[in-house]
Amino acid sequence: MAERRFSEDELIAQIFAPLAAEGGLGLADDAAVLPAGAELVVTTDAVIAGVHFFPDDPPALIARKALRVNLSDLAAKGAEPVGFLLTLALPADWTNAWLRDFAAGLAADARDFACPLYGGDTTATPGPLTVSITAFGRAARFVPRSGARPGDLVLVSGTIGDAALGLGAARGEPFAGKLGEAARTHLLGRYRLPQPRLALAAALRDHASAAMDVSDGLAGDLAKLLRASGASALVEIARVPLSQAAREAVALEPALLERALTGGDDYELLCCAPPSAAAPLEHAARASGVALTEIGVVAAGREPPAFIGRDGEQSRFEKPSFSHF
Amino acid sequence: MAERRFSEDELIAQIFAPLAAEGGLGLADDAAVLPAGAELVVTTDAVIAGVHFFPDDPPALIARKALRVNLSDLAAKGAEPVGFLLTLALPADWTNAWLRDFAAGLAADARDFACPLYGGDTTATPGPLTVSITAFGRAARFVPRSGARPGDLVLVSGTIGDAALGLGAARGEPFAGKLGEAARTHLLGRYRLPQPRLALAAALRDHASAAMDVSDGLAGDLAKLLRASGASALVEIARVPLSQAAREAVALEPALLERALTGGDDYELLCCAPPSAAAPLEHAARASGVALTEIGVVAAGREPPAFIGRDGEQSRFEKPSFSHF
Numbered sequence: 001m002a003e004r005r006f007s008e009d010e011l012i013a014q015i016f017a018p019l020a021a022e023g024g025l026g027l028a029d030d031a032a033v034l035p036a037g038a039e040l041v042v043t044t045d046a047v048i049a050g051v052h053f054f055p056d057d058p059p060a061l062i063a064r065k066a067l068r069v070n071l072s073d074l075a076a077k078g079a080e081p082v083g084f085l086l087t088l089a090l091p092a093d094w095t096n097a098w099l100r101d102f103a104a105g106l107a108a109d110a111r112d113f114a115c116p117l118y119g120g121d122t123t124a125t126p127g128p129l130t131v132s133i134t135a136f137g138r139a140a141r142f143v144p145r146s147g148a149r150p151g152d153l154v155l156v157s158g159t160i161g162d163a164a165l166g167l168g169a170a171r172g173e174p175f176a177g178k179l180g181e182a183a184r185t186h187l188l189g190r191y192r193l194p195q196p197r198l199a200l201a202a203a204l205r206d207h208a209s210a211a212m213d214v215s216d217g218l219a220g221d222l223a224k225l226l227r228a229s230g231a232s233a234l235v236e237i238a239r240v241p242l243s244q245a246a247r248e249a250v251a252l253e254p255a256l257l258e259r260a261l262t263g264g265d266d267y268e269l270l271c272c273a274p275p276s277a278a279a280p281l282e283h284a285a286r287a288s289g290v291a292l293t294e295i296g297v298v299a300a301g302r303e304p305p306a307f308i309g310r311d312g313e314q315s316r317f318e319k320p321s322f323s324h325f
Numbered sequence: 326m327a328e329r330r331f332s333e334d335e336l337i338a339q340i341f342a343p344l345a346a347e348g349g350l351g352l353a354d355d356a357a358v359l360p361a362g363a364e365l366v367v368t369t370d371a372v373i374a375g376v377h378f379f380p381d382d383p384p385a386l387i388a389r390k391a392l393r394v395n396l397s398d399l400a401a402k403g404a405e406p407v408g409f410l411l412t413l414a415l416p417a418d419w420t421n422a423w424l425r426d427f428a429a430g431l432a433a434d435a436r437d438f439a440c441p442l443y444g445g446d447t448t449a450t451p452g453p454l455t456v457s458i459t460a461f462g463r464a465a466r467f468v469p470r471s472g473a474r475p476g477d478l479v480l481v482s483g484t485i486g487d488a489a490l491g492l493g494a495a496r497g498e499p500f501a502g503k504l505g506e507a508a509r510t511h512l513l514g515r516y517r518l519p520q521p522r523l524a525l526a527a528a529l530r531d532h533a534s535a536a537m538d539v540s541d542g543l544a545g546d547l548a549k550l551l552r553a554s555g556a557s558a559l560v561e562i563a564r565v566p567l568s569q570a571a572r573e574a575v576a577l578e579p580a581l582l583e584r585a586l587t588g589g590d591d592y593e594l595l596c597c598a599p600p601s602a603a604a605p606l607e608h609a610a611r612a613s614g615v616a617l618t619e620i621g622v623v624a625a626g627r628e629p630p631a632f633i634g635r636d637g638e639q640s641r642f643e644k645p646s647f648s649h650f
Binding site for chain 1: 348350353354355356357358359360364365366367368369370371373375376377398399401402404410412414443444445446448449450451452453455457459461462467469470471537538553
């Protein structure tokens with residue numbers, strides 16, 4: 001027998017209220033109260049079925065991805081999470097079970113990242129599932145995109161390109177069939193569930209001259225950061241950190257290297273820092289368990305970054321950035 | 326000759342950056358910085374084509390409605406606007422001209438309500454146009470839903486039911502054809518463009534025990550406020566303020582009175598206050614130019630509010646609240 005679907009009030013009280021922050025007033029008011037304090041960092045990002053994830057992805061993963069892409073922005077600005085607001089536009093075929101799983105995923109990440117729910121809005125939509133999240137953070141210092149200076153090192157966290165290759169695997173591209181099982185699983189997982197690098201937020205706040213998260217491809221996002229800073233850069237492709245799985249894919253199909261450097265959804269941190277900060281950043285990275293790899297150097301000029309290959313040739317990317325727009 | 330459509334970067338730099346607050350960093354970063362200070366009031370509401378407005382509504386009106394429904398929540402909490410974040414999910418057929426008009430409407434209201442843009446997200450959607458806004462406000466005191474006490478007066482701002490009747494007119498219901506031109510225009514305008522009652526925010530902050538905005542119908546929203554307060558209320562239907570246009574509609578079709586009391590989109594303020602606050606509230610209302618009308622009294626008990634007719638009979642509403650969900 002089919003369970004009656006939640007009313008909007010039931011949905012809020014039973015499904016989302018358990019996630020509420022103290023200032024969220026039990027999600028029973030029109031607005032919420034954020035704690036007083038220093039400047040607040042705010043960011044917002046939406047994910048839409050068929051654009052940012054597959055409609056039949058597990059609901060817990062959709063919820064976690066929606067929150068994590070916002071947490072990744074906070075991390076890049078050197079901020080610690082304070083909380084978030086959730087706007088959920090549900091297509092006609094939602095079920096109670098789907099919502100329970102969605103909320104369970106959200107609750108797990110809200111707890112793990114100390115980022116409780118402050119409120120939101122639920123509505124019907126004749127279109128695809130749309131999850132819009134606004135996240136709040138605190139930072140003693142906001143790390144801008146615009147602070148990179150010639151001579152600064154360029155660094156990235158984790159590994160680059162896994163998610164773009166994972167999307168290819170999810171779409172059943174030929175290379176994926178030739179990958180080992182472990183590699184395919186790794187790449188798919190990296191596409192489906194970003195890892196916001198909050199463990200590095202404090203190090204960025206203390207040492208980075210500029211930072212952003214890599215969400216639309218390393219080449220394009222570095223170009224954006226440099227444009228905001230009024231600078232250029234030299235990057236050595238061989239130093240860009242690739243996972244074992246990505247190396248396996250590139251060995252099968254060398255053209256995939258370009259996709260790794262330009263594809264979206266990495267959610268790694270890209271930052272610049274003066275050479276004097278190299279040692280403390282390396283120390284912080286080791287302490288946090290997240291690698292931070294030096295890939296190049298900021299240069300004077302206004303050109304997009306030059307990516308230098310093993311042969312010394314500069315690679316140019318036809319489409320340096322991924323766009324959902 | 327068709328103008329080339331904006332790239333995402335152009336759209337942000339040319340269309341939305343002119344609306345940016347100082348802390349919005351020219352919309353050229355991943356996040357924004359809200360000024361330090363007291364507690365921050367946050368609220369979020371989305372509007373979707375085909376659900377909250379007609380897809381062919383003028384873009385400037387859609388933008389203003391999207392912002393104003395959030396400003397209405399701030400007003401109800403006694404808060405002054407600080408700024409907002411905008412998430413815009415655009416269907417495939419958007420044009421530069423549409424976006425320019427949308428931004429012009431948003432800019433006009435952002436200026437008039439002193440509520441600048443702090444950032445946002447633009448994305449494509451295979452579904453309908455979806456505008457999700459998060460608004461920030463400051464209030465020396467947050468006016469909750471939960472503070473109403475037996476003996477408090479129940480008051481509403483402006484007039485009730487115009488928007489629900491305006492929606493009927495927009496849908497071409499028979500009564501609309503019999504209305505005078507001025508009445509029809511008034512009701513349609515009230516549906517299309519909410520008037521956030523920020524002029525009363527300070528008075529609510531100083532005097533109201535509880536408040537919310539009336540967005541889903543007076544009867545249902547009052548029931549929500551009373552539920553949060555653990556109280557009941559007696560309301561005299563004859564005291565509920567109706568516009569001349571709404572009176573004209575109800576005279577044509579008496580059944581429309583129930584729609585006025587239960588239909589959505591009023592965006593008026595509903596508040597409770599001790600009798601000692603009646604005089605200062607009346608004074609504040611007169612000074613602001615927005616009427617504040619006493620319609621009943623809070624009572625002990627847990628029942629939904631009783632709406633008393635001229636005959637002394639209690640009206641019961643089959644569906645006391647409008648829901649987009």
